[in-house]
Amino acid sequence: MVMIYIQVQLALFPLSGQYFNRTEVQRIGFDLTNQIYKPPKEFGPYYFIAFPYAFLDSNEGNSLSTGAIIGIAVSSSVLFLSLIALAVYAILQKKRAERAIGLSKPFASWAPSGKDSGGAPQLKGARWFSYDELKKSTSNFF
Known part of the structure; x- marks a missing residue:
């Protein structure tokens, strides 16, 4: 075969x-x-x-050409640093806003210890005057 x-x-x-x-x-x-x-x-x-x-x-x-690689690297670095700067700025603004809110609420805490006891607010430097003292100091309320 x-x-x-x-x-x-x-x-x-x-x-x-x-x-x-x-x-x-x-x-x-x-x-x-x-x-x-x-x-x-x-x-x-x-x-x-x-x-x-x-x-x-x-x-x-x-x-990719060397110029393209350098351009991508520089752009990425600038973007990364911009994001970090933005994050730092946001954190600083948040702290500033929290301080402003705290200063704008003089009666946020009713007690000097910061715990709410249910009483009236305690103001530093406040003094009670008797009726006679008020009458004398205001020239009989005139």
Whole structure:
């Protein structure tokens, strides 16, 4: 029995660009190796033999220039420092607002200890005057 071999060369072209990427080449190789096609016995076994494929260097076409890298680094640094300055400013403004609120409420706490005892507010430096003292100091309320 004489075995006849048929050699078929198949040329494939990528849909976009000039080269296939590694994933596409692996998919094509997998599809061609797992064919269900069974040639007649006269043609012998079916083999898929792949030739080496020259991949596009991953750095070609996708590399950034030195100027672009420096620009991105400087812009990122300025943005980061601006965010830090904004956060510090917000914290200082919050503390300033809390102090202003505390100063604008003289009777926020009724007791000098800061605990509300339910009594009247205690004012520092306040003094009780008798009726006679008021009458004398106001020239009989005139």
